[in-house]
Amino acid sequence: MGWRLLAATGMRRGEALALRWRDVDLDGSRLQVRRSLGVVKAKGAGEQLVEGPTKTGQAGGVHIDPDTVAALRTYRATRGSLSPELVRDAALVLGNLDGSHRHPERYSRRFLEQVVQAGRALGEDQLPRIRLHDLRHTHATLLLAAGEPVKVVSERLGHASATITLTVYQHVHPGMGRQAADRFAALLRG
Known part of the structure; x- marks a missing residue:
């Protein structure tokens, strides 16, 4: 458990x-x-x-x-x-x-x-x-990748500030850059 x-x-x-x-x-x-x-x-x-x-x-x-x-x-x-x-x-x-x-x-x-x-x-x-601590990293990274606001993730993790969450826990995975480019292009197309 x-x-x-x-x-x-x-x-x-x-x-x-x-x-x-x-x-x-x-x-x-x-x-x-x-x-x-x-x-x-x-x-x-x-x-x-x-x-x-x-x-x-x-x-x-x-x-x-x-x-x-x-x-x-x-x-x-x-x-x-x-x-x-x-x-x-x-x-x-x-x-x-x-x-x-x-x-x-x-x-x-x-x-x-x-x-x-x-x-x-x-x-x-x-x-x-x-490692066991990697479960914490995974939790944070998946929430951030799913678009959860960094402030919400930061509070879940008990961080003093959202800066810690972004610096330590937001990992860039293969494909994220492509997804960002595609989303930006979609925004420009309206």
């Missing part, structure tokens, strides 16, 4: 791993992104998982599509059948079965392992090796 959630919302990994059920409004098709999970390495104490503010320090809301709402409903019901503790308001949406946080770096590593495994099954040349 987590990887789908990241792809469907463009959330950062830490934001998704800190998401709690109280932040999920399935009836309103909306998530509240309030916190982010990070790894802190302390001298002599090893690693600690720490929830803190989002990257920008601002909470924000993200609308979710009907298919993702349905998937979250099913996921919640499945987790609730394992233990009612896993679906309480304070419970982590993407937590471990014991209710604890998933380790962000291990979560990314597991994603990459699944991509590699799928690539082997399909044939190495059929699936590029992608």
Whole structure:
């Protein structure tokens, strides 16, 4: 469910791993992104998982599509059948079965392992090796390519400004230049 959630919302990994059920409004098709999970390495104490503010320090809301709402409903019901503790308001949406946080770096590593495994099954040349964060890039790039206003995409991603969205996430793909030329010619023709 987590990887789908990241792809469907463009959330950062830490934001998704800190998401709690109280932040999920399935009836309103909306998530509240309030916190982010990070790894802190302390001298002599090893690693600690720490929830803190989002990257920008601002909470924000993200609308979710009907298919993702349905998937979250099913996921919640499945987790609730394992233990009612896993679906309480304070419970982590993407937590471990014991209710604890998933380790962000291990979560990314597991994603990459699944991509590699799928690539082997399909044939190495059929699936590029992608990182978990690439789901965020894909989310933003597809929305921008579909003509979604940059301000809307920027708000979905939780960026402080639309400039960040354009600079980091708007990728130019083959054929986009031709499409721009064709659209411009159509505008001139009236």
